[in-house]
Amino acid sequence: MSLSCIIVEDLQVAADFLKKCCEKSGQVEVKDHFSNVSDALVYLNEHSVDLLFLDVEMPGATGFDLLDQIAYSPKVILTTSKPEYAYDAFQYNVSDFLKKPFTYQRFIESLQKVTAMVESIPATVNIDHIFIKTEGKLVRLNNDDILYIESMGDYVKFVTADKKYITHNTIKNLEDKVNKDSFMKVHRSYIINISKIDDIRENDLFIKGNEIPVSKAHKPEVMKRLNII
Amino acid sequence: MSFNFNPKIDRDFIISMYEDDYLYISEVFTTTLGQLVPDIEIVKNSYTSGDLDGLRKQVHKIKPAFGFAGLRGAEAICQSFEDECLAATSTNELKEKYRVLLQTIEEGRSIIQQEIESLKVYNN
Numbered sequence: 448m449s450l451s452c453i454i455v456e457d458l459q460v461a462a463d464f465l466k467k468c469c470e471k472s473g474q475v476e477v478k479d480h481f482s483n484v485s486d487a488l489v490y491l492n493e494h495s496v497d498l499l500f501l502d503v504e505m506p507g508a509t510g511f512d513l514l515d516q517i518a519y520s521p522k523v524i525l526t527t528s529k530p531e532y533a534y535d536a537f538q539y540n541v542s543d544f545l546k547k548p549f550t551y552q553r554f555i556e557s558l559q560k561v562t563a564m565v566e567s568i569p570a571t572v573n574i575d576h577i578f579i580k581t582e583g584k585l586v587r588l589n590n591d592d593i594l595y596i597e598s599m600g601d602y603v604k605f606v607t608a609d610k611k612y613i614t615h616n617t618i619k620n621l622e623d624k625v626n627k628d629s630f631m632k633v634h635r636s637y638i639i640n641i642s643k644i645d646d647i648r649e650n651d652l653f654i655k656g657n658e659i660p661v662s663k664a665h666k667p668e669v670m671k672r673l674n675i676i
Numbered sequence: 677m678s679f680n681f682n683p684k685i686d687r688d689f690i691i692s693m694y695e696d697d698y699l700y701i702s703e704v705f706t707t708t709l710g711q712l713v714p715d716i717e718i719v720k721n722s723y724t725s726g727d728l729d730g731l732r733k734q735v736h737k738i739k740p741a742f743g744f745a746g747l748r749g750a751e752a753i754c755q756s757f758e759d760e761c762l763a764a765t766s767t768n769e770l771k772e773k774y775r776v777l778l779q780t781i782e783e784g785r786s787i788i789q790q791e792i793e794s795l796k797v798y799n800n
Contacts, residue, residue: 528740547740
C-alpha cells in the first residue's frame with residue numbers, strides 16, 4: 448500500500464527525519480512539507496492526501512485548528528513533544544501520536560496502525576442504514592430518515608424528522624462510517640444528509656427548519672455536491 | 677572505527693535514531709544548529725519583553741531539536757523550564773531558571789558546533 452502524505456511541522460530537523468522515514472519505509476510518498484497551518488490549508492483545499500504528519504504547536508494556528516478547517520478527513524499522525532495533547536488527539540480521532548524525537552521503529556509502528564485502519568474501513572457505498580448504540584440498545588437508523596448529525600462534545604446527536612438520538616461518538620469518527628453518497632461534513636460539528644437540504648443562505652443551510660452552519664472550508668465541496676442548474 | 681561523540685550526547689540514542697549513518701547525523705546537527713541560532717534570539721527577546729507564552733512556545737520548539745541531536749539532558753532542562761513557564765505568572769519569577777536554561781542552550785549549541793566539525797573530519 449502506498450499512502451500520499453504531507454508533513455506540517457515547524458521543526459526542520461523533525462520534518463527532515465520524517466521525510467527520511469517515509470522514503471525508507473517505501474510506503475509513504477511525501478507530497479510536500481509546510482512549516483505552518485495556513486500554508487498547509489492552502490494546499491489541502493486543492494489537493495487530497497491520505498495521511499497528515501501534523502505538529503500541534505506551530506507559529507500562528509495549531510495543528511488542531513487545521514483539523515477543524517479541512518473539508519475531509521485524512522488519517523492523522525500527530526508529531527509533538529507534548530504528550531498532554533493525547534486527550535485532544537482522541538477527540539480528533541487521530542490515528543497515532545509520535546513523541547519527538549522518535550525512532551524509525553516507532554515511526555513504522557505508527558504507520559502500521561494507519562494502514563491497518565485504512566484497510567479495515569468497510570465500503571459504505573451500498574449501505575442504506577446504520578446502527579447506533581443508545582439508551583442501552585442498538586437502534587437501526589435508515590440513512591433516509593437521518594436529517595443531520597450534530598457534535599455534542601464527547602457525544603453526537605442523530606436528528607430525524609420525529610426523534611433525536613444521542614450516542615457516544617465523534618463527528619470525526621463518523622465521517623468514515625457513514626455512507627458518503629448520502630452524507631457529508633459541512634462543519635466541524637455537523638454531518639448532514641445531502642438529500643434533506645431545503646435551502647442554503649450565505650454560510651448556513653436549512654433542513655426542516657433547522658439552521659446548520661457551513662464552514663468556509665467546507666462550502667466549496669457543499670456547492671459541488673448540489674445539483675445546481 | 678566508530679565516532680566518539682561528546683559525552684553529553686546520548687550515543688546509544690543517536691545510533692537508535694540514525695544507525696551509523698554519520699553523514700546523515702552530520703546533516704541533523706547542521707540543520708539543528710541552523711535553526712537553533714535564530715530560535716535562541718527569539719527566546720532571549722521573549723524573556724526580555726516579558727512574553728511568557730512566547731517564551732514557553734519557543735522553548736517547546738527547541739526541546740525536541742536537542743532531542744534529535746541526542747542532547748537528552750538539555751531536552752529535559754527545556755521540558756522542566758516549559759513546565760515552570762506554565763506555573764509562572766511572569767518572566768520575573770523565572771530569573772534563575774532562565775539563567776540555567778540559557779547556559780544549557782548555549783552549551784548545547786557549542787557542542788553541536790564542535791560535533792559538526794569533528795564529523796566533517798570523520799566523514800572524510
